Structures are given as structure tokens and as C-alpha cells.
Amino acid sequence: MSILLETTNLELAYGAFHAVNGVNLKVEAGTIHTIIGPNGAGKTSLFHCLTGERQATAGAIHFDGKNLMRKPAHGRVGLGMARSFQLTSLFQNLSVRENLRLAAQGRDGVRALNFWRRVDSKREHLEMADQVLERLQLTARADTLAGELSHGQQRVLEVGMSICSKPKLLMLDEPTSGMGIDDIPIMTQLISDLGRDHTVLLIEHNMSIVMSISQRITVMSHGQILVEGTPEFVRADERVRTAYLGEAA
Numbered sequence: 713m714s715i716l717l718e719t720t721n722l723e724l725a726y727g728a729f730h731a732v733n734g735v736n737l738k739v740e741a742g743t744i745h746t747i748i749g750p751n752g753a754g755k756t757s758l759f760h761c762l763t764g765e766r767q768a769t770a771g772a773i774h775f776d777g778k779n780l781m782r783k784p785a786h787g788r789v790g791l792g793m794a795r796s797f798q799l800t801s802l803f804q805n806l807s808v809r810e811n812l813r814l815a816a817q818g819r820d821g822v823r824a825l826n827f828w829r830r831v832d833s834k835r836e837h838l839e840m841a842d843q844v845l846e847r848l849q850l851t852a853r854a855d856t857l858a859g860e861l862s863h864g865q866q867r868v869l870e871v872g873m874s875i876c877s878k879p880k881l882l883m884l885d886e887p888t889s890g891m892g893i894d895d896i897p898i899m900t901q902l903i904s905d906l907g908r909d910h911t912v913l914l915i916e917h918n919m920s921i922v923m924s925i926s927q928r929i930t931v932m933s934h935g936q937i938l939v940e941g942t943p944e945f946v947r948a949d950e951r952v953r954t955a956y957l958g959e960a961a
């Protein structure tokens with residue numbers, strides 16, 4: 713078993729209040745690992761600490777063997793962490809293919825400006841865009857403006873943009889939120905498919921998705937880990953039923 717991401721006694725305090733309160737999380741490489749928990753449990757705050765959007769106030773984060781605590785957010789992206797942002801990352805007036813090409817180009821950073829590499833790079837970026845288009849089952853919509861896609865397809869495109877950087881860890885925060893019932897199976901299938909060649913850390917409220925695609929589930933409550941294990945283990949735990957599943961039912 714190889715651990716890609718590990719936090720030790722991680723804390724994030726907003727003043728006197730600890731949104732993340734001593735979290736020891738281990739994410740195994742090659743798994744879909746889902747964080748669940750009631751509203752306000754600290755899931756998004758934990759993501760903020762991992763991506764560097766917020767500086768954790770105590771504890772440690774190790775990713776792929778490296779200590780992340782002093783790394784700024786962009787440095788973490790460079791190490792192979794990608795987070796899918798909700799709709800804000802799409803260029804609505806560009807085609808679906810162009811959105812993906814730009815995401816692939818973004819991976820190269822300043823190297824993309826190197827004159828001698830530019831022609832080769834552009835071809836590589838287009839190839840990457842086409843591969844991802846196929847994976848998203850959006851090839852037929854390649855030339856459609858992103859803003860003309862359905863809400864669900866836009867969410868799928870966002871996830872596609874984050875895989876263009878070939879991340880080691882793909883972080884998805886409620887990818888199905890706001891999606892119509894018809895689009896949810898497409899996203900579920902996509903995440904499940906991505907789990908075959910990426911490590912995926914997911915926050916998701918839809919229990920049927922969580923139970924069907926996760927290899928491991930961490931249940932958070934009041935900033936701490938309440939229970940962790942396989943879907944079967946978590947489903948059977950009385951504390952989870954009381955703290956979360958019961959409440960959701």
C-alpha cells in the first residue's frame with residue numbers, strides 16, 4: 713500500500729473556532745477516497761488546507777513524500793495536485809476543445825512561452841484536449857461554446873480541465889451539486905472511470921454515489937474524523953447513522 717497524501721494532527725482555526733481539529737488522514741494511491749459528513753463538519757476547510765488556499769494553523773501535510781506546509785497553492789499544483797473549481801474556471805465564450813487545450817497549456821506554465829517548443833507543444837496540447845474530450849464523451853460537442861453546454865456538461869468539462877494537467881491527485885468538491893437528475897449518472901461514471909488511473913479525493917453528499925464508487929470513506933464531524941473504512945464498514949457504523957446518515961434520511 714502506498715500513501716500519496718497524509719495529514720498529521722492537521723488543524724485550521726478561524727479565530728477560536730477549529731473548523732479542522734486534529735485530522736489524521738491517509739489517502740492511498742490509486743483509490744477513490746471520499747470525505748462525507750454533515751454540513752459544517754469541516755470537509756471544505758480540510759480541502760482548503762490541502763490545496764494551500766488556507767494555511768493550516770497546526771499539523772503537517774505530506775504529499776508524494778514532500779512536506780507541503782510551507783508550499784504556496786501554485787507550488788502544490790506543480791507537485792501534481794489538481795482541484796476542480798465550480799464553473800469559475802470555464803471560458804464560456806470559447807469552444808469546449810479550446811477550454812481543454814488551454815487547460816493542457818496551463819500545465820506547462822512558462823515553458824509554453826518558449827518559442828522553440830511552441831509548435832510541438834501546441835500539437836501535444838491539442839492531442840491532450842482530444843483525448844480528454846473522448847473520455848468526457850463530449851467529442852460531438854468539441855466545437856460548441858462552453859457556455860452553450862447544459863449545466864451538467866459544464867461540470868463534466870470542469871473535471872476534464874483539471875485532468876489535463878495529468879495530476880497525481882484529483883480533488884473534487886461536490887461535483888454533482890446543482891446537477892439535474894439526468895446528468896448525475898454521467899458524472900458518476902466519469903469519476904469512477906478517472907479512479908482507474910488517478911487518485912481521487914472527493915467530497916460528496918449524494919450517498920448512493922458515495923457508496924457505489926468509493927474504495928474508502930472518511931466521515932467527518934465537528935472538524936474531526938468520526939469513522940473511516942470501506943463503504944460497507946461505514947454504512948454499518950451506528951455513530952455514522954446517528955451523526956449523518958440518519959440525519960440525511
Ligand SMILES: Nc1ncnc2c1ncn2[C@@H]1O[C@H](COP(=O)(O)OP(=O)(O)OP(=O)(O)O)[C@@H](O)[C@H]1O
Pocket residue numbers: 726729731749750751752753754755756757758
Ligand atoms: N471563513 C470562515 N470564518 C469562520 N468560520 C468559517 C469560515 N469558513 C467556514 N467556517 C466554519 O467552519 C465550519 C466548517 O465549514 P466547512 O465549509 O469546512 O464545512 P463542510 O463540511 O464543508 O460543510 P458543507 O457540507 O455545508 O459544505 C462551519 O461551522 C463554518 O461555519
